[in-house]
Amino acid sequence: MEFYDPREHSGPGRERWTIVYADFVTLLFAVFVVLYTAAATHNGTAKQVSDAVIQALRGGTRNTISRSRAAGPVTPEKVGDAAAGSRIVEHQAAVELAPSMEALSRRFQDEMARGQIEIHLEARGLVISLRQAAFFASGKAELNPDTYSIVDQLGGLINSLPNHVNLEGHTDAVPIRNSRFASNWELSAARSIAMLDQLAARGRVDRSRVSIAGYADTVPVASNDDEQGRSHNRRVDIVILNQALPQPAFQAGK
Numbered sequence: 040m041e042f043y044d045p046r047e048h049s050g051p052g053r054e055r056w057t058i059v060y061a062d063f064v065t066l067l068f069a070v071f072v073v074l075y076t077a078a079a080t081h082n083g084t085a086k087q088v089s090d091a092v093i094q095a096l097r098g099g100t101r102n103t104i105s106r107s108r109a110a111g112p113v114t115p116e117k118v119g120d121a122a123a124g125s126r127i128v129e130h131q132a133a134v135e136l137a138p139s140m141e142a143l144s145r146r147f148q149d150e151m152a153r154g155q156i157e158i159h160l161e162a163r164g165l166v167i168s169l170r171q172a173a174f175f176a177s178g179k180a181e182l183n184p185d186t187y188s189i190v191d192q193l194g195g196l197i198n199s200l201p202n203h204v205n206l207e208g209h210t211d212a213v214p215i216r217n218s219r220f221a222s223n224w225e226l227s228a229a230r231s232i233a234m235l236d237q238l239a240a241r242g243r244v245d246r247s248r249v250s251i252a253g254y255a256d257t258v259p260v261a262s263n264d265d266e267q268g269r270s271h272n273r274r275v276d277i278v279i280l281n282q283a284l285p286q287p288a289f290q291a292g293k
Contacts, residue, residue, distance in 0.1 A: 171273035180229035194242015205278040211269035228253025
């Protein structure tokens with residue numbers, strides 16, 4: 040009679056099916072993780088989960104998954120905090136340009152009293168508005184020679200600051216159509232270019248730090264219903280932005 044010997048049916052090889060079963064369970068878990076990550080709405084969390092699973096399957100080490108949503112959803116309070124931070128940055132920039140505004144206001148106080156120049160600070164920077172009546176003839180883009188000295192001084196101010204500059208031409212809402220300009224768009228852009236030419240030629244302003252734009256009558260500062268308002272709208276704004284020029288990646292000869 041042959042008896043059953045438990046020792047013959049035991050040993051390491053007899054339990055190998057458990058290893059196969061464990062591999063199957065692991066792969067099944069990985070499938071569910073992939074399905075979850077595909078349905079996840081937050082890409083950062085999905086990637087972290089996927090990376091953690093891949094690392095676990097490769098090396099068997101446990102990886103801690105950090106929740107990128109730990110800060111919680113965006114709330115009105117957080118939006119308010121961001122806006123407050125933006126206002127702080129704008130205030131700091133305004134403070135930095137405030138001395139330039141004060142110096143210009145003292146220098147051009149007569150021109151400001153006559154309504155030829157207006158100077159004020161905005162969130163984007165220092166705005167110097169040059170009224171068309173003083174600087175340009177009606178319907179023309181040639182700068183009045185009597186204003187060259189003002190342009191020279193403005194060029195000196197621009198050269199003393201590291202900021203980028205915008206030149207923005209504006210008109211009133213009365214349509215223009217003459218032999219040179221088919222619309223107010225062309226006139227406003229041409230006046231910006233004329234101002235750039237004068238700043239570069241007389242004030243030695245580097246053209247690479249200046250941008251030009253023509254806005255026609257789309258950005259009024261007063262009503263176009265009367266002549267006084269239209270005269271305020273006809274202007275070229277020199278905007279010294281509250282951002283410094285980017286530093287060059289390299290210098291010649293260095």
